[in-house]
Amino acid sequence: MTPEATLARFRDYMVGPARFMNLLSCFELGLIDALREQPGLDAVALGNAVGAKPDAVEQLLHLPVKEGFLAYDAATGGYSLDALARLPEADLQRVLVFLDLVKVTMLRQLFYLTESVREGTVVGLKEFYGYDGNLFGAVAEHKDLRESWATAMDAGTARVDPWFFDNVDIPAGARVLDLAGNTGLGAINTYRLKSSPGLRVTTFDLPEKEQECLENFRTHGVAEHCSFLGGDVFEEVPTGFDIVLIRHFFTLFDKSEVLRILRNVNKSLDVGGQVNVLVPVYQDDVRDHDSRSVDFYPAFFLGCAMGQGGPQKLSSWSGWLEECGFEVTKVIVEDPAAIPADALPLQAVLTARKAA
Numbered sequence: 001m002t003p004e005a006t007l008a009r010f011r012d013y014m015v016g017p018a019r020f021m022n023l024l025s026c027f028e029l030g031l032i033d034a035l036r037e038q039p040g041l042d043a044v045a046l047g048n049a050v051g052a053k054p055d056a057v058e059q060l061l062h063l064p065v066k067e068g069f070l071a072y073d074a075a076t077g078g079y080s081l082d083a084l085a086r087l088p089e090a091d092l093q094r095v096l097v098f099l100d101l102v103k104v105t106m107l108r109q110l111f112y113l114t115e116s117v118r119e120g121t122v123v124g125l126k127e128f129y130g131y132d133g134n135l136f137g138a139v140a141e142h143k144d145l146r147e148s149w150a151t152a153m154d155a156g157t158a159r160v161d162p163w164f165f166d167n168v169d170i171p172a173g174a175r176v177l178d179l180a181g182n183t184g185l186g187a188i189n190t191y192r193l194k195s196s197p198g199l200r201v202t203t204f205d206l207p208e209k210e211q212e213c214l215e216n217f218r219t220h221g222v223a224e225h226c227s228f229l230g231g232d233v234f235e236e237v238p239t240g241f242d243i244v245l246i247r248h249f250f251t252l253f254d255k256s257e258v259l260r261i262l263r264n265v266n267k268s269l270d271v272g273g274q275v276n277v278l279v280p281v282y283q284d285d286v287r288d289h290d291s292r293s294v295d296f297y298p299a300f301f302l303g304c305a306m307g308q309g310g311p312q313k314l315s316s317w318s319g320w321l322e323e324c325g326f327e328v329t330k331v332i333v334e335d336p337a338a339i340p341a342d343a344l345p346l347q348a349v350l351t352a353r354k355a356a
Contacts, residue, residue, distance in 0.1 A: 024099050040078035095342050097152050104148035106304045113303035121307040135305040160347055162266030167194040167332045167349045168276040177241040180249045181205055184213040187226045201226045233261050237268040247278040254308045262324035269354045280311040280345035296344050316351055323326045326352035
């Protein structure tokens with residue numbers, strides 16, 4: 001890369017936060033909705049419609065016009081949807097949910113990314129919320145964090161879980177443990193998507209999740225087939241299961257904690273017992289154009305979520321399983337061309353069995 005190209009790349013980073021909030025503000029103010037309802041409005045009419053000065057509206061709209069999201073008619077001074085008019089509503093809503101996640105859970109906290117890395121904890125949560133802990137504890141106490149995070153996570157789970165279950169084998173009548181299964185959604189999906197006579201699915205998580213989990217089982221009509229066990233994965237994993245599912249969990253921790261969990265899982269299984277792991281992955285060569293996860297997840301996990309953790313290269317996930325006494329039998333990685341163009345994580349399923 002030439003010095004000029006290097007400086008141009010720095011420019012992209014300099015304007016990143018400004019571009020993000022400029023675009024999101026156009027949606028939050030209602031400018032995009034106003035143009036969807038009545039194309040051709042000028043800055044004065046748009047300002048009246050959303051309660052903002054026309055000068056400010058005009059300033060904000062330069063960027064979406066530059067990007068081709070909107071069109072501008074110099075003869076009339078009117079604006080209309082351009083690329084946004086061709087974007088399906090479901091796709092747009094998915095993107096807006098993620099933009100909200102970035103605004104609410106990241107922008108302020110990332111001011112303290114450097115301090116979070118030094119201290120190994122999310123400093124921004126303490127500075128802005130007075131919360132000494134991680135994002136997943138903070139969402140229980142702060143409505144804005146909870147609503148933004150939960151909406152985005154539910155949308156991500158809804159997209160990824162069907163793909164995960166399409167790529168794992170669960171024999172008829174198996175005893176399945178959903179490790180760190182939170183409030184039971186994974187167990188519910190397991191039973192619905194892999195149903196068979198005698199199949200039993202148990203959610204394993206901290207005891208305080210039990211009441212909500214069992215209520216979810218009743219609500220979804222699976223209470224006869226799903227159950228809950230309370231405990232701590234870092235202390236012990238319950239025995240008596242054929243298959244352990246680990247989804248949306250390992251990325252919360254650094255290597256030492258992941259190995260500790262895997263060793264406990266290994267102890268809990270009989271020889272030949274199976275573990276299915278769903279994890280986001282980095283390409284082994286992060287310069288690959290499909291390595292979009294590295295643009296987002298290091299900062300998210302270190303500065304906003306945990307103060308540690310993050311996705312790993314596929315070779316690392318496989319190596320850690322083997323280090324803990326498992327034989328990796330199958331690896332499937334999402335096809336980047338088969339997932340939405342806006343999706344950030346590239347997911348992988350690793351299936352392994354306990355070695356003799």
